[in-house]
Amino acid sequence: MNRKIFFFGNFGSTNFGNEATLQAILANFRALIPEAEFACICTFPAIASATHSITALPFSPAGIRAWRPKNRVARLLRRMLFGIPSELYRWWDAFRTLKGGDALIVPGTGLLTDAFDISSWGPYGLFKWALVAKLRGCKLLFVSVGAGPLDGRLGRHLAKMALRLADFRSYRDVSSLDVLRNIGFAPTHDRIYPDLAFSLPRSAVSSDRQTHRRRPVVGLGLMNLGSMYAGRAVSSAAYASYLESLVILVAWLLDRGYDIRLLIGEVGDPVPKFRSLLAQRLSTHGSERIMDAAHVTSVEELLSQVGDTDLVVATRFHNVLFALLSHKPTVSISFHSKCTDLMSSMGLSEYCLRIDQLKSADLIEKVLDMEKNSHKLKSWIAVKCEEFRRASEEQYGLILAESVGRRHWPRPPLGSPSRT
Numbered sequence: 209m210n211r212k213i214f215f216f217g218n219f220g221s222t223n224f225g226n227e228a229t230l231q232a233i234l235a236n237f238r239a240l241i242p243e244a245e246f247a248c249i250c251t252f253p254a255i256a257s258a259t260h261s262i263t264a265l266p267f268s269p270a271g272i273r274a275w276r277p278k279n280r281v282a283r284l285l286r287r288m289l290f291g292i293p294s295e296l297y298r299w300w301d302a303f304r305t306l307k308g309g310d311a312l313i314v315p316g317t318g319l320l321t322d323a324f325d326i327s328s329w330g331p332y333g334l335f336k337w338a339l340v341a342k343l344r345g346c347k348l349l350f351v352s353v354g355a356g357p358l359d360g361r362l363g364r365h366l367a368k369m370a371l372r373l374a375d376f377r378s379y380r381d382v383s384s385l386d387v388l389r390n391i392g393f394a395p396t397h398d399r400i401y402p403d404l405a406f407s408l409p410r411s412a413v414s415s416d417r418q419t420h421r422r423r424p425v426v427g428l429g430l431m432n433l434g435s436m437y438a439g440r441a442v443s444s445a446a447y448a449s450y451l452e453s454l455v456i457l458v459a460w461l462l463d464r465g466y467d468i469r470l471l472i473g474e475v476g477d478p479v480p481k482f483r484s485l486l487a488q489r490l491s492t493h494g495s496e497r498i499m500d501a502a503h504v505t506s507v508e509e510l511l512s513q514v515g516d517t518d519l520v521v522a523t524r525f526h527n528v529l530f531a532l533l534s535h536k537p538t539v540s541i542s543f544h545s546k547c548t549d550l551m552s553s554m555g556l557s558e559y560c561l562r563i564d565q566l567k568s569a570d571l572i573e574k575v576l577d578m579e580k581n582s583h584k585l586k587s588w589i590a591v592k593c594e595e596f597r598r599a600s601e602e603q604y605g606l607i608l609a610e611s612v613g614r615r616h617w618p619r620p621p622l623g624s625p626s627r628t
Contacts, residue, residue, distance in 0.1 A: 353377075428468055455482075
């Protein structure tokens with residue numbers, strides 16, 4: 209009998225880090241158990257289905273349509289008459305969806321947070337699907353997930369209940385474990401494994417596409433304020449200072465003979481705004497040497513553009529990760545502990561700068577250091593990436609045994625180093 213495995217997460221979105229996570233685990237599972245059936249419960253199922261060639265379903269189907277009153281009493285009445293029945297229907301639909309499922313897997317991403325929403329893929333939606341999975345007899349696995357912030361009492365409670373239902377839990381960094389301990393969840397026998405994007409197929413990653421270029425290229429990864437955990441992690445003043453520091457860095461890099469490639473991690477990152485700031489501060493001379501990333505529409509395209517750089521200065525977590533995966537000397541502008549933990553785990557803490565303390569002089573100093581130590585850094589990063597791939601291979605063995613009872617692998621997962 210073929211196994212049926214469901215994945216749960218904020219997928220089908222314009223966030224390339226999330227998409228890379230699903231892409232990585234799917235590629236490996238398809239190699240390991242090609243006979244299995246896979247489906248995805250996600251934010252934008254039509255896009256996820258087209259992008260990943262997978263059956264995709266929404267977190268919450270449309271409920272009962274009704275009027276939207278402005279009066280407070282009428283709103284309460286509407287919730288009682290329509291809201292509760294609609295939500296009961298959604299629970300029943302989730303129960304029906306997971307019929308015949310062997311496992312519900314929550315793969316990677318910073319899903320354990322209430323920073324954006326408590327429903328859909330937030331703590332409430334996560335708890336709902338976790339409980340339904342257990343009622344259906346599915347294994348429940350949290351695989352290399354990120355946690356925090358969890359500020360609301362209800363969000364914390366729901367996240368803890370969902371985690372307690374799990375058959376397997378692993379986290380992508382130490383800070384996620386600390387977040388859970390701080391909200392009263394005591395992880396027992398839980399593990400830390402690298403972010404799943406480190407297990408992307410090698411064919412998707414290019415460490416060197418430097419062809420037909422006259423000048424070296426620095427990749428500059430931008431991030432919008434709202435994505436920094438709903439704008440709560442960084443003040444508006446700190447964000448303005450961050451953009452100003454990057455403008456000064458670009459001017460210095462152009463004078464030093466570099467071309468600039470602007471990198472994004474999500475559609476909506478502030479390329480137009482940054483271009484406007486550059487136009488105000490720089491002369492028109494050299495503007496043709498600043499390449500946009502606005503046309504990027506897939507993980508592969510973003511990885512290709514990262515591959516066509518010599519050095520990277522980036523803010524988004526997965527932009528930094530993609531640069532490291534491509535063996536690029538990288539400066540991380542950290543807005544969250546996950547960025548700090550990533551650079552620490554790579555042995556590159558000295559190249560991690562806090563966004564709220566960012567100064568252009570520090571960025572320039574790090575670029576100069578990377579210039580001088582480029583070869584050594586590339587070799588070191590390559591070694592660490594291989595370590596993370598081997599750790600990912602180990603984890604796939606664990607979750608395969610837990611989710612479908614397979615104790616022996618048919619062949620090594622995609623992207624893993626061959627064993628001879």
